Amino acid sequence: MKELDMLKQLADLKHRHSELALTKLRNRESALRAELKRLQSLAHDTHCLPASDANLRAIGGDIIWLKWLAKNQRSLSIELAQVLAQKESLMAAFRMATGKKAVTEELMAQEALKMKADDRKKRLEQAIDLAQLQQQPRNQ
Numbered sequence: 001m002k003e004l005d006m007l008k009q010l011a012d013l014k015h016r017h018s019e020l021a022l023t024k025l026r027n028r029e030s031a032l033r034a035e036l037k038r039l040q041s042l043a044h045d046t047h048c049l050p051a052s053d054a055n056l057r058a059i060g061g062d063i064i065w066l067k068w069l070a071k072n073q074r075s076l077s078i079e080l081a082q083v084l085a086q087k088e089s090l091m092a093a094f095r096m097a098t099g100k101k102a103v104t105e106e107l108m109a110q111e112a113l114k115m116k117a118d119d120r121k122k123r124l125e126q127a128i129d130l131a132q133l134q135q136q137p138r139n140q
Helices: 002-047 051-058 061-139
Strands: none
Touching: 002 061
């Protein structure tokens, strides 16, 4: 039983570790997606500039701004792709850790049931032995 307890602790620890790593990666993914959405919104707003901002367009300021936005969007998209690739491998590790945790919990439950059954059997045998001992003096 002690080995099973140690196995369960190890499985729980690995599960928590993979869960934490996955949570951190999901948070990073959310931040990247939010930043990409913000940059896309800025690009949309730039395309919808009113005619009163013709001076900005005349000197090419809007083109420079849009190039900067596109460069940053590209950079964030690449980083997001890397995060998603890492997330896929972490998800596989997380599923494996979850499975191992479930198996150890099932083994612990089976072991507990076995110990209860063994204890009941032992008590029944003791009761039978006691009853036989109590019967012997009367028979002699």
